[in-house]
Amino acid sequence: MIDQHVVAAEPLRHASPEDTRERILAAAREVIAKKGKRGATTREIADVAGVNEATLFRHFGNKGALIIAVVQHFCGFVELRSVTSQLNGAIEDDLFVIGKTMMDRMESQSDMIRWSLVEADYEQDLFAETAWRPQIAILELVTEFLQARIDAGKLRGDATQLALIFMGLIFTHVMTRKKFSHFDWLADDEAAIRRYVDVFLNGVRSK
């Protein structure tokens, strides 16, 4: 069992404490993504960070606090302005942009989303809460978007329901892409999104 990490091996006395903290956070995320919260040991996290285990505790006090810090650090708020500025009015195009943003977000946090699904977290609901917040933010954006089109008579149905359905398409894509990697068309994200938008808007029935 030989672990290979990308981190530099040289001892880093020269680095600033903020940098050390950052390295630990990144390492913690990496290890937790692989082994889970319980499976990730402070020992391994420190090793991956290229930092002594004691340093880890000096920074975060205990493992629980470290985990909380990881979640809070990597689940920042979504910059929604950048999304809305790209919308041009055509429903297909706009939904594509929204879908792309959703997918990128989910992809970059898919590890934490997975873990939030596994834990019916008796003690720390905060984890799931924080992991889902960015997604919910986008969901609300989609809901507003759809509501406007429904009001305009262009779409039919309940906005929140439809938003959840649309997000579900992206969600499934991200969650099951590894499981169904033999379907090679899953690899082309943008084509897949276009397909989802098409089905979402027009259904699968022949005209």
Added chain:
Amino acid sequence: MIDQHVVAAEPLRHASPEDTRERILAAAREVIAKKGKRGATTREIADVAGVNEATLFRHFGNKGALIIAVVQHFCGFVELRSVTSQLNGAIEDDLFVIGKTMMDRMESQSDMIRWSLVEADYEQDLFAETAWRPQIAILELVTEFLQARIDAGKLRGDATQLALIFMGLIFTHVMTRKKFSHFDWLADDEAAIRRYVDVFLNGVRSK
């Protein structure tokens, strides 16, 4: 931290070894669903089963073997005949029946599907394999079903893609229902399925 379990508290010397085995399997699944594989201790599993810890090891040898036994025991093969016999030819109705079957299956195994999503399982791919097998079986059924309609010119698109999209709707429903429990319309499974079928077939655009 007071744990309350449904199992009978009385010591059961009278039970047959098969019954004991069954109790342990059920308890293991229950505990693992709550705490995860690593978090579930043989101690707690034995307690929940109302059985001595030593008995657990006498039956299964070690924890790993117990987990494998749990998966194999609770992921039986799907009875597909009961599905196909209910199809009546109307696409809406048929998709509803299929969707309902899918949802029931996924619901009853949602815990194991969740675990399989977490890749922490360096060593045992068998787990994910077994957990997904019933779902894949239904997926193939749906693919065939859709392919027939595509060939008949009733539907458009690629059968496998569409099957995955349809399954994704159900998948998301099951996986996120707790996370979005405040959307009360998620509680009514059958209504939700009808909605999914409708969107899947007709899209959301106004006519």
Added chain:
DNA sequence: GAACGATGCGTGTAAGCACTTGCATTAGGA
């Protein structure tokens, strides 16, 4: 150059956990 703060390093501890073992108990079958 002295003081300080951040880190490395090693050692240690207490708890938790998988798993073992030896022995007593009991129900059912011969």
Added chain:
DNA sequence: TCCTAATGCAAGTGCTTACACGCATCGTTC
């Protein structure tokens, strides 16, 4: 009635893991 197989029970073993502590080292700042 005796034997056996299944279980309870209690104590124990060895390993892992979170976390603490004291001390040496080195870079920065005054």
